[in-house]
Amino acid sequence: MGDYTFLYRGGMLSASPEERQKHMEKWMVWFKDIGAKGLVKEPGHPLESGGKVVSGKAMTVSDGPFAEAKDLISGYTLIAASDLAHAAEIAKGCPILQVGGSVEVRPVMHMNM
């Protein structure tokens, strides 16, 4: 088993209240399903779209990021999967894929001592 971070990008933009609730409920069903299988290490959080970017030796602080909504990371989750292929398989169940978003699956680097 290893740890994997799911980074969610994009997602549902405009929607009626009913569509939004239905979409949210799909996420809940999905989380419940993978949670019951012991695959969720930490459900994570959604992220605000705006923030600050600090960069360079001069430690410049600027507003941002200003990526397009579909490219912005909108949340993250920590998943426990047997390997990268398994983690990607789990990501296929994420409802964000139904509304134009994507899931980036990144293995967490661990040191084997």
Place this chain on the structure above:
Amino acid sequence: MPLDERLFRHEAGRMVAALTRLLGVHNLALAEDVVQEAFCRAADVWKFRGVPDNPPAWLMATAKNCALDALRRERTARTFAPELGRHLQSEWTLAPVVEEFFAAEAIKDDLLRMMFACCHPRLPEAGQVALILHILCGFSVGEVAAALMSGRDAVEKRLTRAKQVLAGSKGLFDVGNATDFAARLPAVRRALYLLFSEGYHSASPERAVRAELCREAMRLTALLIDHPRGRTPATYALAALMSFNAARLPTRTDASGDLVPLYDQDRSRWDRGLIDEGLRLLTLAAVGSDVTSYHLEAAVAAAHARAATPRDTDWTQIVWLYDMLMAIRPGPVIALNRAIAVAEKDGPERGLAAIRAIHRPDRLARYPFFPAALGELELRRGDRSAAARHFRAALALARSPAERRHYQRRIKACDDDAARAARAGEARSAVIG
């Protein structure tokens, strides 16, 4: 705890209503944007962290916070109501003032206020109904169009115009003003009646859509009854009418979505609880001397609900009620229903005569039940070729696949000798419950 599937829709109405009071009716569009944002945030947090203990309170608090952000962002770009405007400049006063706007006592009548505002006298009835669905029931433009079986563009135009009228009005409706309240109450009842009818008589093949419209109309009518000035005899009569009709809703269509005439409905499946509620409301409506069309329509519905079998129906009373209805709200559809009741009471010849006596029948030219009623009565009288001709006319006017299938079956019944014995009973299908 499972979420109420209508939570977001219903809270959308309450939130827009509260935000419009805060931001001013001319900022209705901003209020809608803030609600959209609040839902976005709520859905994002809930899907990761789970649903909070009190979802409606959480949503309203999120709307309040989003409104504060919007006010900070827009305080120089827009004008707000004077009572809010002077607090906008200072962060010290802004938050407490907004807090006051969202106090439980303050938001209590918001939905009612918005409902009255939506029935603005400058709006056509169709615009009022669309606006109620959109603002109070949280239907998107597309969902309103689907519910009303209208084109999306037409509904979009209708809503845009309606919102302009609303945003251009002096302020939100004041439910505390007894004179204004009483003056607009009939228009509000009428809009709720139309909303219910839209669901009840809709040709939409989607049973769920229709039931939803009826449920929304009943929810908003209950709101009217909750208010001391809203619960007049006419409002009770309207609520009674809705209860009786809603009791029959599950049997109006069969499993394949086809219409089932009142005569053929399985009365054991009528909702007894709703019928009892209707009778209770009708008693409350029978106060004072004012007899409205809602009283009479509710009394017709009660007469059907009380009859254990179609044969037990008191047609004499129903014809009398339709006579009264014709006196206070004359119209071709009422006249047609009256003629059908006359046929039940005195036989098909009398019924046909009553149909022929309808003033300006051209007003029913697009109404499939008109030729259908002629067909049923001709069939009952034994003139099968005339009956088939009328059913073919009804078929040409049918508004849904379910109606088309129904009239095709009736045409076939005219040719079908074997079904002759059964026809005497079936001919009563003219009564569309």
